[in-house]
Amino acid sequence: MLTETEKEQNQTSPAVEFIEVEKYFGDWGQRHKVLHRVSYTVPRGKTTVIAGGSGQGKSVTLKLVLGLLKPDSGQILVDGQDVTRLGRKKLRNLRMKFGVLFQGAALFDSLSVFENIALPLRERTRCTEEEIQEKIAKTLETLELTGHEKKFPAQLSGGMKKRVGLARALQLDPEIVLFDEPTTGLDPVMTQEIYDLFQQTQQRLGYTAIIVSHDIPHVFDLADQIVLLNRGEVDVFANIAQIKDSTKPHIREFAEMTLGSLFKG
Amino acid sequence: MEFSLQKSKTTFLTTFLFHLGDRCLYLLADVGRMGIFLFAVLAGLFKRPFRGRELLKQLHFIGGGSITVVFFTALSSGMVLGLQGVYTLQKFGADGMLGSGVALTLIMELGPILTALMVAGRAGSAICAEIGIMRISEQIDALECMAVDPFRYLITPKFLAAIISVPLLTAMFDVVGIYGGYLAGVKLLGVSSGSFLNGMMSSVTNHEIQLGLIKSFVFAFLLVWISTGRGYFVLQIRGAGFGAESVSKVTTQAVVLSSISVLIFDYLLTAVLL
Numbered sequence: 182m183l184t185e186t187e188k189e190q191n192q193t194s195p196a197v198e199f200i201e202v203e204k205y206f207g208d209w210g211q212r213h214k215v216l217h218r219v220s221y222t223v224p225r226g227k228t229t230v231i232a233g234g235s236g237q238g239k240s241v242t243l244k245l246v247l248g249l250l251k252p253d254s255g256q257i258l259v260d261g262q263d264v265t266r267l268g269r270k271k272l273r274n275l276r277m278k279f280g281v282l283f284q285g286a287a288l289f290d291s292l293s294v295f296e297n298i299a300l301p302l303r304e305r306t307r308c309t310e311e312e313i314q315e316k317i318a319k320t321l322e323t324l325e326l327t328g329h330e331k332k333f334p335a336q337l338s339g340g341m342k343k344r345v346g347l348a349r350a351l352q353l354d355p356e357i358v359l360f361d362e363p364t365t366g367l368d369p370v371m372t373q374e375i376y377d378l379f380q381q382t383q384q385r386l387g388y389t390a391i392i393v394s395h396d397i398p399h400v401f402d403l404a405d406q407i408v409l410l411n412r413g414e415v416d417v418f419a420n421i422a423q424i425k426d427s428t429k430p431h432i433r434e435f436a437e438m439t440l441g442s443l444f445k446g
Numbered sequence: 447m448e449f450s451l452q453k454s455k456t457t458f459l460t461t462f463l464f465h466l467g468d469r470c471l472y473l474l475a476d477v478g479r480m481g482i483f484l485f486a487v488l489a490g491l492f493k494r495p496f497r498g499r500e501l502l503k504q505l506h507f508i509g510g511g512s513i514t515v516v517f518f519t520a521l522s523s524g525m526v527l528g529l530q531g532v533y534t535l536q537k538f539g540a541d542g543m544l545g546s547g548v549a550l551t552l553i554m555e556l557g558p559i560l561t562a563l564m565v566a567g568r569a570g571s572a573i574c575a576e577i578g579i580m581r582i583s584e585q586i587d588a589l590e591c592m593a594v595d596p597f598r599y600l601i602t603p604k605f606l607a608a609i610i611s612v613p614l615l616t617a618m619f620d621v622v623g624i625y626g627g628y629l630a631g632v633k634l635l636g637v638s639s640g641s642f643l644n645g646m647m648s649s650v651t652n653h654e655i656q657l658g659l660i661k662s663f664v665f666a667f668l669l670v671w672i673s674t675g676r677g678y679f680v681l682q683i684r685g686a687g688f689g690a691e692s693v694s695k696v697t698t699q700a701v702v703l704s705s706i707s708v709l710i711f712d713y714l715l716t717a718v719l720l
Contacts, residue, residue, distance in 0.1 A: 301592045
């Protein structure tokens with residue numbers, strides 16, 4: 182049992198902490214640096230947006246947090262536990278704190294919408310079938326998916342797949358939710374719909390969010406913290422204004438290219 | 447000139463050794479990966495909740511779905527054995543040995559081996575492709591992120607289903623094959639029914655049946671291990687490429703590797719157990 186002081190410390194401590202993390206890919210002699218001695222923290226209950234060009238290690242960062250990839254060196258602390266040193270069983274228990282919305286939603290092709298959303302409840306909880314049906318009916322209503330529960334992923338539009346993916350990610354009331362390119366391939370209306378859903382659910386559930394996205398500058402509107410990845414290095418900002426004010430040449434170049442008129446204004 | 451030639455020889459040797467070492471390390475890593483994979487799959491057998499419905503579904507797919515192809519392969523093999531047997535044995539006036547020859551060949555060799563090759567081609571390839579697609583579309587990552595053991599959830603039911611189905615299909619192959627031999631030898635070519643059946647019953651003992659059964663278990667184990675493992679590690683297999691191409695390449699690799707392993711183990715098991 183945690184004491185009151187420990188609980189308070191837990192509330193104020195960062196949800197995720199990167200300490201001197203290094204990650205390389207490729208075979209011997211052709212190693213490609215993705216993250217180079219990266220250190221930053223992800224504040225609890227807030228939204229951190231990770232941005233950067235293609236191949237800069239954004240999705241790798243999410244896989245490192247989940248323990249799906251191991252860094253070459255450094256520590257990744259989730260609630261104070263070093264993901265890089267956890268055994269299979271402890272890692273599995275730690276993953277119960279996470280919800281993940283994958284880039285392509287990663288829905289199970291052979292399962293219906295209902296079965297996809299019910300999977301974490303059936304596998305990881307002792308809920309009865311009635312409780313599961315009740316809970317999913319509510320989720321489907323919130324995410325405007327009622328009537329689609331019997332459809333299979335191949336019968337859904339891109340936006341609907343993302344909504345089903347979000348519904349599945351939130352079933353176990355996660356403390357940390359990771360979004361890998363949540364709006365890629367969606368039109369502006371769908372994109373806004375996903376952002377609205379994100380804001381509603383985060384307000385309701387109070388989870389820590391880490392969003393990896395290309396949708397710049399729109400995604401910055403959701404951010405409490407912005408992490409820019411560039412050639413293995415990171416720069417952390419509180420908002421767009423800080424990016425615009427940065428004097429670092431590579432940040433100015435990034436801002437000019439991605440923020441466009443916003444930057445000039 | 448001489449110095450340049452010497453230098454080029456050294457460079458060639460260094461490159462050769464580098465690639466040889468690299469290849470050996472890759473093979474070693476691959477064997478290690480497959481070993482750990484097997485351990486995780488076997489551990490999945492003892493984890494709860496057990497997925498009984500998924501096991502039934504896989505039994506239907508691997509076992510039930512292979513009945514037709516195994517039936518026709520068995521009937522054809524048995525009939526050809528009957529025809530060839532009569533043709534050869536009549537030269538020595540020994541066509542009374544037909545039943546014995548057909549039954550022993552089918553029970554000890556052709557039954558286990560052809561059933562395994564048919565299941566590897568039909569179900570092994572499908573299993574490999576299914577798992578490979580689940581891997582590249584991040585469905586297996588999604589399972590891990592939900593703290594669901596992908597081995598227990600996905601692989602173990604397929605493993606169990608193959609190990610149950612293949613020996614049963616082999617038994618069916620033996621029966622259908624022997625009937626095919628009987629049909630060709632007795633009904634078509636006029637060999638005496640009594641001598642066919644009598645020869646078969648006097649030569650087939652428990653030992654031959656056990657040998658066939660052990661072979662079919664081992665072949666089932668090999669083909670499902672290789673098929674599931676290749677699909678699971680689709681992203682780590684060198685030269686497989688990416689996306690749909692990688693799945694098609696590992697699927698081909700799974701069938702080829704399964705078939706070669708079955709043939710090699712057939713010889714080894716026969717040598718040890720006969």
